[in-house]
Amino acid sequence: MRSKSRQSSYRLNELTKYLDLAFKAREAGHSANFRLRVGADESRGSKGAYQKGTNKPGGFGAGHGTGPTLSFWCFSPGVAMSDLKRRGVKSVVLTSGTLSPMTSFASELGLNFKVRLENPHVIDPGQVWGGVVPVGPSGKRLNSTYRFRDTDEYKSELGNVIVNCARIVPDGMLVFFPSYGVMRSCVEHWRNTGNPSIWDRVCASKHAVVEPTGKEEFREAFKEFNDALEVTKADGSNKNGAAFFAVCRGKVSEGIDFADKAARCVVLTGIPYAPKADAKVRIKRSFLDTNRARDKDGLSGEEWYSQGAMRAVNQVSA
Amino acid sequence: MCTGTRLKGSTGGSNLDRDKAPRPAAEYKQLRTLLLALEDRIANAVGKGETESVKPGEALFDLLASLKITERTAEMIRGESISLIRVWAIRLTLTAVFCSQVSRRTRPFSSRAKLPIAACGPSPGSLLTASTS
Numbered sequence: 001m002r003s004k005s006r007q008s009s010y011r012l013n014e015l016t017k018y019l020d021l022a023f024k025a026r027e028a029g030h031s032a033n034f035r036l037r038v039g040a041d042e043s044r045g046s047k048g049a050y051q052k053g054t055n056k057p058g059g060f061g062a063g064h065g066t067g068p069t070l071s072f073w074c075f076s077p078g079v080a081m082s083d084l085k086r087r088g089v090k091s092v093v094l095t096s097g098t099l100s101p102m103t104s105f106a107s108e109l110g111l112n113f114k115v116r117l118e119n120p121h122v123i124d125p126g127q128v129w130g131g132v133v134p135v136g137p138s139g140k141r142l143n144s145t146y147r148f149r150d151t152d153e154y155k156s157e158l159g160n161v162i163v164n165c166a167r168i169v170p171d172g173m174l175v176f177f178p179s180y181g182v183m184r185s186c187v188e189h190w191r192n193t194g195n196p197s198i199w200d201r202v203c204a205s206k207h208a209v210v211e212p213t214g215k216e217e218f219r220e221a222f223k224e225f226n227d228a229l230e231v232t233k234a235d236g237s238n239k240n241g242a243a244f245f246a247v248c249r250g251k252v253s254e255g256i257d258f259a260d261k262a263a264r265c266v267v268l269t270g271i272p273y274a275p276k277a278d279a280k281v282r283i284k285r286s287f288l289d290t291n292r293a294r295d296k297d298g299l300s301g302e303e304w305y306s307q308g309a310m311r312a313v314n315q316v317s318a
Numbered sequence: 319m320c321t322g323t324r325l326k327g328s329t330g331g332s333n334l335d336r337d338k339a340p341r342p343a344a345e346y347k348q349l350r351t352l353l354l355a356l357e358d359r360i361a362n363a364v365g366k367g368e369t370e371s372v373k374p375g376e377a378l379f380d381l382l383a384s385l386k387i388t389e390r391t392a393e394m395i396r397g398e399s400i401s402l403i404r405v406w407a408i409r410l411t412l413t414a415v416f417c418s419q420v421s422r423r424t425r426p427f428s429s430r431a432k433l434p435i436a437a438c439g440p441s442p443g444s445l446l447t448a449s450t451s
Contacts, residue, residue: 016392022378023389031375038363039370067361068370072378283372 022072025079028086033076035283041069042279073280075287078110085111097318098311104299121318130317136161144270149182155189158269159198162243166205171241171261172229173206176248176316178272180213183247186269206243207231211252218251229261248272248312266317273309281305356385 025031084092092111099105106113121128135141136157148154162175177183187210190198202208207228209221221244228242241261246252249272274281285301292300299307359381363371382388 019382019387019392023392025375026379027389031379034375034378036373036375036377036381037370038360067357068364070360070363070378072375279370286372 018072025074028079028082030074030076030079030082033079034072034074035287037071037073037279037283038068039071039279041071071279073283075284076110077108081109081111098314100314101307104303104307107298108304133161137164144178144182149178149270150185152189152193155186156193156198158186159190159193159202162267163198163201163205165265165267166202166243167238169241169265171264172225172258173241173243173265173267174252174258174263174316175243175245175267176253176269177245178248178270180247180250182270183210183245187245202243203239205238206241207239208243208245211244211246211250222252222256226262248316253312253316268313268316271309272312274305276305352385352387356381356387359384 022034025034081092092113094105094109094113100118102113102116102118133142137160138157140153140157142157142161143149143154144158166173177186187199190202194201196204199208207225209225209228212218212221225242225244231239241264244252248268276282285305288299288301288304291298363381365371382392
């Protein structure tokens, strides 16, 4: 009973907070930047929006009751920035390695940044090679689109590319996947395919570490990767350095500096487009398209969708 | 029936909270009715054969206004302290338990109320009174 009481008081606080935010947004004239959605709560995963293992809606029923969830979502980051402006903030300094293209960023934030600085990369172009690998060692196409990336053919071919890279790249190597699901599926396939398995062949050249989802486990994994980089090559061993298998928009790709020998090679296995069927993605695209019809300078839904994926790519490779 | 059970020292509320007048059950009943009505409106917002309904943001205020929840009436909830809210939440739970014991209710609160966040309030009676006046 006590826990229920606490839960109720907590939720009432939430309700008052959300009502307050909603009415304030309306008072400030921002309600046009919001959308009201009533439907299954997709954040509850298989219990909510979709049936497990399928893309079919599973109806309602997760969480508190059997009905749909009401969501009031803001689709313009400019709302938060205008609040800062209203409070009289004199200067806003925005720094990041992945702001480019800046014009669309400024447009989304609704602020005209008078001073803009875009620096070249710290690494000289002559010291870097970047390229697209369209086929694997057996000549099969490396197609990471949604429909193809779950096939055994793609996973085996990709695994063999990584085996070859691991053999020739010294020290640290980072391999990025579009999502945890794709990464888990590939690693599992590599562990169970071939004799020796693809995974064993990777591990013959590199100490392999897979990015975990938990914060504590990540710390341990990161330490394991760094420790492996310091291990001196043993006599008769081909192992040279370590490989970190990680996801775009994950912990490895954001905010960690892999300097010098920690990342001699970065492999990106696919462009991390946001899931098209996700309600927030669908509504954001539609919201931007509606605004674009009025204001030709704004981003279209498709442009926003592509730029988001490309920014994640930049984040990985920057 | 009065639900204003004094919760001496068990809620962490201040003396001021405890000295407040007890709330009649009718007020909670009114609030519960309001919340169930809101739940029904939400459930009916999605048409048959459809999985979702998306509308401009202003539709939220139309929905709330249809139940007499406006910025003015919402202020009555907003203005109360957290400790008071906690006291009322516990009182509501006690009411639910008491009601089930005397068989006046046929189903528990939690089985229907999909919006438990709003299943209690600082002054539900005043909320309704203000909204309809």
